[in-house]
Amino acid sequence: MTTRFDALTRPKAGDDHQAPSKHRSIGFVLAFVGLMLAAVTLIANIAAANSDTETGTTAAWSFGLTVLGFGTIKLAIGLVLVGILVRLWFRVTAVKDACANLKPDAEAAAPRGTVQTEFGECTETAEAPGPLPIHRMARTMWFPMLAMGYMLVFVGFVLSLVWSGKVEDGTQQAAQAWTQGVQFLGEGMLLAGVSFLLGSILAALREGGGELQQSLGLAVRTLKMPKTAKLFVGFMVAGLMVSMVQFVLYIAAASITNPQSFAAWSAWLGPFREFGLGLLLAGIVLALVTIGNVLAFQFSRVREIITTGK
């Protein structure tokens, strides 16, 4: 299964590296659709606030539609990230060819084990290191997370229509709890899918960098997992767990019949589910920072190869 999803992130035979990314174009269209869904709910909220009768009904379906809009943009972001992965492999091939031509002749130095660089501690090996377990997991999990996440967000939107229909007779509590629980579990999974794609980008940078150095017969220098990457994994796992716990708690809240108790539960479950998304988003920040650091290390290494041949 890993291979099947991994194939989606690599160029196919005969793909033109000069052609613009299709993933990017489709991603931009999807992102625009998501933005428009959010715009519809903004207008609906303003209209409902000025109406004496519509407020509760509009709040229900507009909640579902907004989260569907957010989910659509997150799916678009996932698609753009797949486009980045495909481009990264084109780049590996191009840099390999260029370095083979530009590298001055020099006797390759023997691998030194561990090396300290300005970008952090590195390992020097004779062969390219294999992927880390977290990289294998990222390559397996990004697709199921994105697919299940978007499905849950859509199911939640349908539930929000049920919630909306029950507002007038005052029996909306269970539908409200199910909508919020299901949609935010979906949101959490979508962000986890995006995080796994960022993990796959880090894996591609590691694998591509190793392949390049090995193909030139050089000692393979690989950056050790930085602290930001370890924290990224920690934030992602914590965020996903909070998203699952909030889902279970919303199911529990769906059976509460006392309106005052239900209001009290809702008062903290909302911020709790947002806390979970905040953890996942904080992890994404750290993943992007790690990618920036790895890129700086790789540019420096390529420059070293071109100028010294070692």
Add this chain to the structure above:
Amino acid sequence: MTTTTKFDYEVTDRGPGYNKPQTMGNRLWAPMFAMAIMAFPVALVLSWVRASTIADATGPADIEDAARLGHLVAAFGFIGFLAVFAAISFAIARILGRFRKGGGEIQESVGNEVHTLKMPVTAKIFMLFMMMGMMTIGVSVVLHFVAAGAVGTWELESVARWGEVLEGFRRFGVAMYLFGIAFGLGTITTVLRFQTIRVGQLAR
């Protein structure tokens, strides 16, 4: 005709280094990240206080307290979202900066003229939507504090309606931020495409 004529780029003798938004990205991602990880727990703690107030409510004073806390919870929660989305945007700008600086330095070390992609339209859309998202959420947060301060002087119904309208604006602000992030990441694919073509030229 070179392959890079498909792009709008500038030619210099030396690597251009970071541009202003990228320098800003380098400096600001960390403070924004710190602000985010502080704001979310504050909102969560306030929400527990509010839940307890609602559960034990016996009179109008409790209802007013719950309304005030409702606006404060939303305000702190969305300070968190504002900050974390800003941190993501700055981290993307930082990555674009790494490509610009690193690509320039490699071309310089080969002894070739340095080709640097001019800021693509997608990068401008990224920055525009990031700023609009930030302003929309920022103004909503300020107005939540105003509404929280007005509980007791305004009618409770007005306070609740402010909450509904601000919720719509907050959500739209988040959507604008996410839309901008999609374009920021899309810019990375353009830069990768440009650099892949340029690396091929260097080798010839």
